[in-house]
Amino acid sequence: MAGTETHYTLARPSFDKAPKLLIVVAPYYKDIADNLIAGAKAEIEAVGGSWELIEVPGALEIPTAVGIAERLAEFDGYVALGCIIRGETTHYDTVCNDSSRGLMELGLRGLCIGNGILTVENRPQAEVRADPGQMNKGGGAAAAALHLIALTRKWSKSEKPVGFRPVGG
Numbered sequence: 001m002a003g004t005e006t007h008y009t010l011a012r013p014s015f016d017k018a019p020k021l022l023i024v025v026a027p028y029y030k031d032i033a034d035n036l037i038a039g040a041k042a043e044i045e046a047v048g049g050s051w052e053l054i055e056v057p058g059a060l061e062i063p064t065a066v067g068i069a070e071r072l073a074e075f076d077g078y079v080a081l082g083c084i085i086r087g088e089t090t091h092y093d094t095v096c097n098d099s100s101r102g103l104m105e106l107g108l109r110g111l112c113i114g115n116g117i118l119t120v121e122n123r124p125q126a127e128v129r130a131d132p133g134q135m136n137k138g139g140g141a142a143a144a145a146l147h148l149i150a151l152t153r154k155w156s157k158s159e160k161p162v163g164f165r166p167v168g169g
Contacts, residue, residue: 012047012143013150019049019076021145024065026058026082026117035130036081036116039138044079047146051079059084059095059117063102070111076152077112077145081138083126084119112148116141 023040027033037053044051052075056065059082066078080103086092096119107113116138120126129135 009140009143010147012043013146015047015049015150015153019044019047019146019149020074021049021051021077021079021142021149022066022069022073022075023051023053023079023081023142024056024062024069025053026056026062028058029083029085029123029126032083032118032123032126032130033081035127035132036083036118036138036141039130039132039136039140040079040081040114040116040142042132043139043142043146049146058082059099060102062099062117063106066103066106066111066113070106077114077149078106079114079116079138079142079145081116081141082118083130084117085123085126086121107148110152112145112152114141114143114145114148 021044023037025033025037041051054065056062062080062082066080069075084092084095099117100115103113103115118126118129118137120129129137132139
């Protein structure tokens with residue numbers, strides 16, 4: 001059973017300046033979303049960070065909301081939360097693939113995003129994954145964003161030469 005496996009997790013990063021994250025959630029399955037949010041909030045607060053929470057209609061709107069926030073607000077990172085449970089049509093595949101692709105594209109542009117959108121076959125799988133006392137995928141998504149923020153801060157401090165280097169210098 002997936003809920004009983006243990007996995008290696010990185011130690012929490014530390015920050016000189018507390019990070020501020022935006023949690024974007026699609027609360028279609030409200031109880032599952034609430035558990036994902038609880039896990040994410042706890043992980044952010046454990047490193048002294050702060051968060052703001054917004055809700056969007058569905059998983060497909062999460063990447064758009066993150067993109068808007070990146071352009072118009074001041075956040076160090078983002079936590080994407082939601083749950084997609086397989087149904088009877090191919091809509092499941094579209095929502096899973098396109099929400100994930102949208103977040104990946106934003107990440108490749110340099111945004112620090114933790115993807116906590118569950119893509120599951122049934123409700124019991126979602127419940128185990130969302131529960132902060134079990135798999136805690138909301139906390140895991142926040143941890144991923146925090147680690148990316150830490151990397152960004154680490155590498156942004158390094159001085160890289162710009163332009164031409166003089167011969168012999």
